[in-house]
Each structure stands twice: as structure tokens, then as C-alpha cells.
Amino acid sequence: MGKIQKKTGKGRLDKYYHMAKEQGYRARSAFKLVQLNKKYNFLERAKVLIDLCAAPGGWLQVASKMMPVSSLIVGVDLAPIKPLPNVITYVEDITTEKCRATLRSTLKTWKADVVLHDGAPNVGTAWVQDAFTQSELVLQSLKLATEFLNKGGSFVTKVFRSKDYNNLMWVFQQLFKKVEATKPPSSRNVSAEIFVVCRDFLAPKKIDPKFLDPKHVFSEVDTGMISQPMDVFHPEKHKRQREGYEDGNYTLHKTIDAWEFITHQEPIVLLGSINKMSFQSEESKEKLLKSVETTEEIKACCEDLKVLGKKDFKSLLKWRLNIRLQVGLDKKPEPKPAATETVEVTALDDIEAVEEHAAAVAAEESRQERIRRRQKNERVQKNVQRMQLGMIIPTDIGLEQDGPDGQSLFSLTNIQKAGGLKVVRKGDTDIDPEEFNAEMDMGEDIVTGEQDTKAISKRKSKSMVREDIDSLFVTDNAMESDHDGDAELMEELDDMYEQYKERQLERDAKMRAKAKREDKGEWKGFKKNGSGEEDSESEDDALEDDVQQNDDTSDSDSDSDSGADDEDGLPGVYNKKTIKKSSKNPLLVGLDDAEQAELRQKTESGLTKGAKMFFDQDMFKGLVGEDEEDDEDEDEEDEENADDEEEEEEEEEEEEEEDEDEEEDEEVADDVEMDSDEEIRQLSKNRKSLKRKATEAAEGDADDDDIEMVPVSKEFADDELWDGESDEEDSRKRKQINEYSLITAEAMTLAQSLVNKKATKADLIDQGFTKQAFAEKDGLPAWFLEDEKMHNVPNLPITKEAVQVIKDRMKALDARPIKKIAEAKARKKYKAAQKLIKLQKKADAINDTEDISEKQKAIGISKLLAKAGAKSKKPKKEIQLVVAKGSNKGNKGRPKGVKGRYKMVDSRMKKELRSTKRIAKKAKGSNRKK
Numbered sequence: 021m022g023k024i025q026k027k028t029g030k031g032r033l034d035k036y037y038h039m040a041k042e043q044g045y046r047a048r049s050a051f052k053l054v055q056l057n058k059k060y061n062f063l064e065r066a067k068v069l070i071d072l073c074a075a076p077g078g079w080l081q082v083a084s085k086m087m088p089v090s091s092l093i094v095g096v097d098l099a100p101i102k103p104l105p106n107v108i109t110y111v112e113d114i115t116t117e118k119c120r121a122t123l124r125s126t127l128k129t130w131k132a133d134v135v136l137h138d139g140a141p142n143v144g145t146a147w148v149q150d151a152f153t154q155s156e157l158v159l160q161s162l163k164l165a166t167e168f169l170n171k172g173g174s175f176v177t178k179v180f181r182s183k184d185y186n187n188l189m190w191v192f193q194q195l196f197k198k199v200e201a202t203k204p205p206s207s208r209n210v211s212a213e214i215f216v217v218c219r220d221f222l223a224p225k226k227i228d229p230k231f232l233d234p235k236h237v238f239s240e241v242d243t244g245m246i247s248q249p250m251d252v253f254h255p256e257k258h259k260r261q262r263e264g265y266e267d268g269n270y271t272l273h274k275t276i277d278a279w280e281f282i283t284h285q286e287p288i289v290l291l292g293s294i295n296k297m298s299f300q301s302e303e304s305k306e307k308l309l310k311s312v313e314t315t316e317e318i319k320a321c322c323e324d325l326k327v328l329g330k331k332d333f334k335s336l337l338k339w340r341l342n343i344r345l346q347v348g349l350d351k352k353p354e355p356k357p358a359a360t361e362t363v364e365v366t367a368l369d370d371i372e373a374v375e376e377h378a379a380a381v382a383a384e385e386s387r388q389e390r391i392r393r394r395q396k397n398e399r400v401q402k403n404v405q406r407m408q409l410g411m412i413i414p415t416d417i418g419l420e421q422d423g424p425d426g427q428s429l430f431s432l433t434n435i436q437k438a439g440g441l442k443v444v445r446k447g448d449t450d451i452d453p454e455e456f457n458a459e460m461d462m463g464e465d466i467v468t469g470e471q472d473t474k475a476i477s478k479r480k481s482k483s484m485v486r487e488d489i490d491s492l493f494v495t496d497n498a499m500e501s502d503h504d505g506d507a508e509l510m511e512e513l514d515d516m517y518e519q520y521k522e523r524q525l526e527r528d529a530k531m532r533a534k535a536k537r538e539d540k541g542e543w544k545g546f547k548k549n550g551s552g553e554e555d556s557e558s559e560d561d562a563l564e565d566d567v568q569q570n571d572d573t574s575d576s577d578s579d580s581d582s583g584a585d586d587e588d589g590l591p592g593v594y595n596k597k598t599i600k601k602s603s604k605n606p607l608l609v610g611l612d613d614a615e616q617a618e619l620r621q622k623t624e625s626g627l628t629k630g631a632k633m634f635f636d637q638d639m640f641k642g643l644v645g646e647d648e649e650d651d652e653d654e655d656e657e658d659e660e661n662a663d664d665e666e667e668e669e670e671e672e673e674e675e676e677e678e679d680e681d682e683e684e685d686e687e688v689a690d691d692v693e694m695d696s697d698e699e700i701r702q703l704s705k706n707r708k709s710l711k712r713k714a715t716e717a718a719e720g721d722a723d724d725d726d727i728e729m730v731p732v733s734k735e736f737a738d739d740e741l742w743d744g745e746s747d748e749e750d751s752r753k754r755k756q757i758n759e760y761s762l763i764t765a766e767a768m769t770l771a772q773s774l775v776n777k778k779a780t781k782a783d784l785i786d787q788g789f790t791k792q793a794f795a796e797k798d799g800l801p802a803w804f805l806e807d808e809k810m811h812n813v814p815n816l817p818i819t820k821e822a823v824q825v826i827k828d829r830m831k832a833l834d835a836r837p838i839k840k841i842a843e844a845k846a847r848k849k850y851k852a853a854q855k856l857i858k859l860q861k862k863a864d865a866i867n868d869t870e871d872i873s874e875k876q877k878a879i880g881i882s883k884l885l886a887k888a889g890a891k892s893k894k895p896k897k898e899i900q901l902v903v904a905k906g907s908n909k910g911n912k913g914r915p916k917g918v919k920g921r922y923k924m925v926d927s928r929m930k931k932e933l934r935s936t937k938r939i940a941k942k943a944k945g946s947n948r949k950k
């Protein structure tokens with residue numbers, strides 16, 4: 021069991037299997053312990069636990085999760101158990117003395133509070149030697165429990181419902197105060213296993229060895245009776261490795277003569293209990309091997325019955341029936357007068373003939389009815405299963421499940437009682453099928469859980485259409501024999517086949533539901549009042565429903581109009597009758613007057629709620645409203661000015677920098693104006709027209725849908741429609757458009773085509789709707805969106821002219837001095853002007869002095885000018901260049917013998933200076949010579 025087995029059996033991959041996978045349990049059986057502990061709480065208080073037959077470790081996982089942190093948990097199994105935190109595991113056979121000794125050495129003087137046993141005999145490699153049965157294993161584990169358990173401790177064991185069961189229970193009761201047998205919900209109903217929880221160990225000083233001796237406890241078992249034959253049509257039981265061989269089945273390999281099978285009255289039971297059929301007897305050789313019915317395939321099937329599938333068993337049973345007919349064990353049935361076929365009518369008079377015909381028609385009708393009912397049942401069953409798993413949304417049910425009568429098969433209107441509604445909403449797996457059926461008022465069987473499958477299918481199979489099943493089994497006349505035994509056999513086969521089909525159906529439904537859930541995201545259940553945050557699909561439906569409701573209440577004429585549609589019974593359309601009926605239904609809550617009024621209420625934006633809902637659709641996202649450009653440009657200018665002033669202050673302090681600026685051009689180039697005003701206007705127009713279109717569309721639709729619309733008010737315009745991005749993002753974009761929109765050749769091409777009337781606004785808007793325009797971005801990873809932004813952009817056309825314009829603009833930009841230089845120059849000009857004004861004033865003052873002569877005035881003013889000029893031509897303080905070599909190399913302080921301003925330079929600099937001077941001198945000399 022410790023080995024990993026492929027989960028291929030029918031119904032293996034059930035709810036608990038998936039839950040175990042989800043929750044990281046190694047085996048679905050973990051849930052059995054979870055459920056047992058939930059009922060009896062033996063783990064929470066335990067400090068020491070021994071798990072006998074613990075592989076792969078599901079129970080150990082549960083124990084370490086539930087028990088106090090520093091507990092001692094020991095697991096033993098024949099198969100190795102992958103290490104688990106805080107768990108000690110051993111590979112031992114629990115029936116051996118070595119195992120006992122190992123446990124003793126691990127526990128030392130300690131005693132266990134809980135001993136668990138979930139053992140099933142291994143039928144792996146050494147199955148022939150495997151002499152221990154399940155019951156013996158239980159007794160063995162009990163033996164260990166009695167040795168290691170504390171007084172008052174608990175022993176939890178799995179037993180099988182066999183004739184040993186009562187004996188085991190009796191033994192348990194002798195050793196424990198409380199003994200209870202229970203079957204946790206996670207234990208399959210088809211499995212004969214049951215769990216016995218023995219609490220309050222009495223810890224008697226001396227235990228009668230007979231209590232723990234299998235020979236005494238199971239004294240009757242040795243009869244070798246096969247208590248539970250294998251059910252060949254039952255997939256769970258077919259997996260014998262899992263549950264172990266049936267108790268009492270010591271003869272693990274059994275061969276019978278094929279003739280025995282032919283003559284046996286319970287062929288299915290027989291097939292389940294044997295391994296092989298031989299053809300040794302005289303009868304077999306004479307009657308079977310010589311018969312044409314005994315094909316090679318049949319012989320091969322007889323070789324090893326344990327490997328056969330359902331189809332093979334069916335062919336074996338068919339072969340048996342045919343042989344029985346051949347050898348005269350069964351009689352060929354007299355052909356029944358078929359109702360629809362030509363019958364001897366000579367003896368019938370006219371009335372009889374009519375009656376006969378009527379009966380035939382009635383039979384045919386009832387057959388059709390049965391087929392319909394079966395299909396209906398299957399669909400209901402599928403839905404209930406999906407519902408139980410919480411994988412279905414109400415709208416799905418409404419839309420998909422239209423029955424043949426046009427009425428929604430799983431219409432919620434069928435749930436007339438609040439109780440039924442509760443049950444459905446709960447989606448509980450513990451749902452009682454009977455109760456649920458009653459609530460559903462479907463009048464038919466609904467299989468709601470694995471537990472009920474068998475019982476219900478049995479009932480159901482009675483109403484099944486035999487023809488279908490027969491065609492799957494044997495269509496031969498021989499099989500239609502009304503021979504009592506055969507009829508029973510067929511009935512049994514029918515039942516089994518039905519069970520099989522249901523299980524398959526259930527599994528398929530689960531898989532489909534799972535796939536659907538993965539697609540959609542999980543359904544969160546029914547919403548109160550049908551409102552709230554349903555997913556978009558259901559919201560749409562709700563809306564549809566609402567509109568329909570509005571129609572109902574507000575427009576009586578439309579009722580009669582749409583009545584025709586209703587009678588058509590179109591699938592997926594809510595018909596009026598259904599809606600009216602639904603008013604009594606707790607699930608289908610209609611809009612009351614208050615809600616309708618609320619829908620009509622105007623929102624702040626001036627739209628009604630209905631209209632607002634309409635505008636909330638994706639198609640209106642990204643639409644820009646009226647262009648109410650903020651004064652960002654101005655703000656920006658202000659900002660820049662402020663910055664400039666700051667800079668100015670700083671730079672005024674740096675007189676030397678100003679001097680350098682003198683060498684720069686005097687002219688300050690004007691800023692190249694971005695021709696963006698026109699573009700903004702254009703954009704604004706575009707947005708207006710888009711908005712107008714949207715509003716018109718909305719109004720048009722509103723007329724159609726009877727949604728009250730009001731014209732879009734001015735205030736509404738931008739805020740309501742521009743809902744794609746945040747305000748910040750929005751303003752950033754607008755700023756970008758203002759500043760840079762016409763710097764690309766594409767933008768220029770667009771602008772030119774507009775200006776030159778080569779394209780209209782409408783053309784541009786149309787071109788704007790590319791495949792990228794409505795690309796859904798939700799849920800996409802950021803890196804992908806980045807990538808898309810860079811590479812998946814539409815290729816806009818460009819013209820040569822546009823490219824030229826952009827190039828010219830770039831050249832102009834290049835020619836422009838940089839901002840700082842321009843500013844410094846401007847400052848210089850300003851300062852010079854200020855100086856001039858000051859001088860002017862001083863000169864005026866001299867001029868206005870009356871006491872002095874004109875000559876003196878002139879001398880005074882010229883002195884003033886000379887002073888001002890001398891001040892501006894103040895010689896620069898010389899900076900001494902000190903070469904960083906010799907003693908000055910690496911010197912960080914003032915070099916020795918240097919006074920005043922100095923600058924450390926590289927020796928090369930001085931050389932270069934000298935050479936420049938030399939060159940200049942040479943040039944002077946040569947000029948003089950000329």
C-alpha cells in the first residue's frame with residue numbers, strides 16, 4: 021500500500037482525493053482520521069501516538085498537525101514512509117517481535133495515548149505468502165496497543181464488516197470502556213471498511229491471551245467460506261490491492277472448471293471469486309471446447325479472470341447463456357408478440373385490432389416518455405453534482421438546462437420552498453437526496469452523493485429504457501429470454517451497468533465542472549437579493565432580467581407583444597410566465613418599486629443610474645470628454661520663473677561666471693514655440709465628437725432598452741467619460757501632448773493631413789480603432805504590458821514632408837543656446853542697464869549743479885564715466901599656477917613659497933601654455949616682418 025498506485029479506478033479521484041492533493045496530504049485516507057478526530061477529539065490531548073500501518077503517512081501528517089507541538093509520533097509500516105517533521109518512522113512488520121522491540125526501544129518507559137491502525141494486508145510481491153487477513157492484523161495491532169497504551173488511552177482501528185466483526189467488537193469491549201464503530205464520510209460507501217474507536221483503555225493487569233489469539237477470536241473463520249465475493253462490475257471492489265483480500269479467503273488462487281461456471285446458478289458471484297477457469301472436465305471438453313461459441317477470446321478470458329474488464333465479463337456471461345441454450349439447459353424463449361410488429365390478426369375482430377393498435381401507440385408513447393425522463397434525470401443529476409461542488413452559477417443553470425418542453429429543466433422556479441433554496445445555496449455534500457428531491461419537486465430521483473448512488477440507481481434503473489441497455493449488453497434473442505434466472509441476471513447486470521454509468525457520469529461532470537471553474541474563477545455562491553458583485557456575465561443577466569421586469573410592470577402592452585415569444589419557448593429567453601411565477605419564488609427576487617425608482621434616480625453626473633450602468637461598459641472607457649485644459653502651462657511657466665529667480669540669486673553671487681559669459685553670443689534666441697495650441701484644439705474637437713457619438717449611441721440604445729437617458733451635462737463630460745486612468749496619469753498625458761505631440765513624424769503627418777484636408781476627423785477616429793484599441797490588459801503581467809507598449813504599437817503612416825519639418829525643427833533646436841547661457845546674458849544686460857541708469861542719475865545731478873561752470877561739469881561727468889569703466893575693467897587677480905611635481909607632488913596643502921591665489925596644475929599644462937605663447941610670439945614676429 022505504501023507504493024504509489026495509479027488512480028485509475030472508477031470513482032477513485034473523488035472529492036477527498038482532490039482535497040488531499042490540495043492540502044498536501046499524502047493519502048485521501050487522511051480525511052478519515054480528520055473526521056474521526058473531529059468526532060472523538062483523541063488527538064488534541066495526546067502526547068504520544070503510535071500509527072501502525074502508517075504508509076504513506078497521511079494519518080501521521082494529520083496527527084502531527086493536530087497533536088501538541090512536542091508530541092512523540094511513531095509510524096510503522098512494511099513500506100518505507102517518506103520523512104515527516106516531528107515524526108519517527110520504521111519499516112517493520114507489525115506482526116513481528118522485532119517491531120514490538122523497536123517500539124519498546126523508542127518509547128522506553130513512555131506509554132502511548134493513542135494507537136492508530138489503518139492496516140490492510142499487502143498483496144504486493146509476496147502475496148502468496150501473505151497469510152494474514154485484515155482481522156488478524158487488527159488483532160495484532162490490538163495486541164501492540166494493549167502493550168503500549170496508557171490507561172485511559174485510545175485505540176482506533178479499521179475493521180471490515182465480515183463475520184469477524186462481532187468477535188472483534190467483543191474483544192474491544194473487554195479491554196476498553198467505550199467502544200464505538202463509525203464510518204467517516206470520507207470512507208467510501210462501497211468499501212466494507214468501518215472504523216472502531218475504542219476509548220478509555222482499562223489497562224487490566226493481566227489480559228487473557230485468548231483475547232488476542234486469532235484462533236480463538238475467529239474460531240468460525242477457518243471454515244474457509246467466502247463471505248464477500250468480488251463484484252466484477254464494481255470498480256472499487258475490483259481494486260483488491262487496496263482493501264486486501266476478503267477475510268476468510270485463504271485460498272488466494274482459485275481455479276474451477278468452466279462447466280461449473282456454465283451450470284452455476286450465480287455466475288456473477290462465481291466470477292468474482294475465482295482466478296481461472298479450466299477446460300479439464302469431460303463436459304468442458306465435449307460441450308464447451310467443441311462449441312463454436314467457445315472462441316479463442318473466451319478461452320483467453322478464462323485464463324486469468326483477475327485481469328478482465330467489464331466487457332470481458334459480459335462476453336463470458338453471454339457465452340454462458342449461449343452454451344446453456346445450445347446444450348438445452350435453457351429453453352429458447354417463445355418470441356413475444358411485438359407490439360409494433362405484424363401480429364397474427366386473423367383471429368382478431370376490428371375492435372380488438374383497434375385496441376391492439378391503441379396499446380401499441382400507448383406503449384410507444386410511454387417508451388418515449390421514459391427516455392425523456394431518463395435524459396432529464398441525467399441532466400438534473402449532473403447539475404446537482406455541480407451545484408454540490410459549488411461549481412455552477414445560477415445563470416448557467418437557467419441558460420443551459422432547457423428541457424424538451426421548453427421549460428428550463430433546472431429552473432430555479434422549481435425550488436418553491438425556502439428550505440430548498442437553502443439547500444441549494446449551501447451546496448452541501450451532506451445533502452439528503454430525499455429531502456432535496458422533495459424540495460426540488462422534480463418527482464424524480466436525484467443522485468446527490470456517492471453514498472446514495474447505489475440505492476438511487478437501483479430505483480432509477482426500474483424506469484430505465486431496457487432497449488438501450490440491451491444493445492450495450494447482448495441483443496441476441498437468447499439474452500431476451502424470459503427465463504427467470506436469466507431475467508434476474510439481466511436485471512442485475514442492468515443495475516450494475518447503470519451504477520457504472522452513473523459513476524462515470526459523475527466523474528465526467530466533476531471534471532467538466534472543474535475545468536469550468538478554472539476558466540471562470542470560482543463561483544462565490546448566490547447573492548442576496550440577486551444584487552451585488554456578481555461576475556460580469558451574471559451581471560448582464562441580472563440586467564436583462566431587470567429590464568424585463570421593468571417591462572412587466574411599466575408596460576402592459578409589451579406584455580402581450582412579448583407573449584408570442586414566450587409561447588415559442590425559446591431557450592435562454594426569460595418568458596413572462598416564468599417571471600410571474602418567480603415572484604413567489606424566494607430565489608427569483610424581482611425589482612420592487614423602490615429599486616426601480618432607484619434605477620431611475622439621477623446620479624451626480626446627471627445620468628440616471630441605468631444610463632450610468634450603460635456608460636460603465638468597457639466600450640466607453642478611454643473616451644475623453646470636453647477639453648478643460650487646466651492652467652498647467654501657466655503653472656509650469658510660473659514654476660520655471662521661480663526656478664530662474666532662485667538660480668539668478670545664486671549666480672549673482674558668482675561674479676566670475678558672469679565674466680565667462682561675456683565670451684558667449686550676445687543674442688538670446690527666442691524659445692522655439694511648440695505648435696501645440698492647434699493640436700490641443702484638434703484633440704478637443706475629436707474628443708467632443710467622440711463624446712457626442714457616445715452620447716447619441718447611448719440615447720439611441722436607451723430608447724431601445726427603455727432606459728431613461730438625460731443629455732450629458734457639461735460638468736459630467738470629462739469626469740464621467742474619462743474613466744480609463746487616474747487623474748495624475750491623465751494630466752501627465754495631456755501635458756505630454758501639449759509639449760511633445762508634434763515632435764514625431766507620425767504626429768506631423770496626421771496634423772498635415774488634417775490641415776490639408778486629406779483626412780477628416782472621422783477618418784482619424786476610425787483609424788484609431790485598431791486591434792490594439794480594445795486589448796484587454798487586466799491580469800496581464802507587467803513585463804508583458806511593457807513589452808507590448810514598446811513593440812505592439814500600430815505603425816502610423818509618415819510623409820517625407822512631415823519628416824522634413826521635424827528635421828528642420830530639430831536643427832533649430834540644436835542652434836538654440838542652452839537656457840543657462842541665455843539667462844546669464846540676459847542678467848548681464850539687465851545689470852548694465854541698471855548701472856547706466858545710476859550713472860545717468862549721477863550725471864544729471866552734476867549737470868543740475870548751478871555753482872560750477874560747464875567745463876567743470878564736463879570734467880566731473882567724464883570722471884564718473886571713467887570710473888565706471890575702470891570698475892568694470894577691473895583687472896583679474898592673477899592666479900599662480902603651481903606644477904604638481906617635485907616637492908609639490910601629492911601635496912595637499914599650500915605649496916611652499918607660494919603667496920596669493922594659486923592653482924595646482926599638471927606639468928603638461930605649463931608646457932602647453934609655454935608653447936602657445938611661443939607660437940603667438942612667432943606669429944607676431946612674422947606679421948611685423950610683413
Ligand SMILES: C[S@@+](CC[C@H](N)C(=O)[O-])C[C@H]1O[C@@H](n2cnc3c(N)ncnc32)[C@H](O)[C@@H]1O
Pocket residue numbers: 021022046047049050072073074075076077078079080096097098099112113114115138139140141142157
Ligand atoms: C491503507 S494503508 C494505510 C494508510 C495510512 N493510514 C495513511 O493515512 O497514509 C495500509 C498500510 O498497511 C500496511 N501494512 C499491511 N500489513 C502490514 C504489516 N503486517 N505490518 C506493517 N504494515 C502493514 C501496508 O503496507 C499499507 O501501507
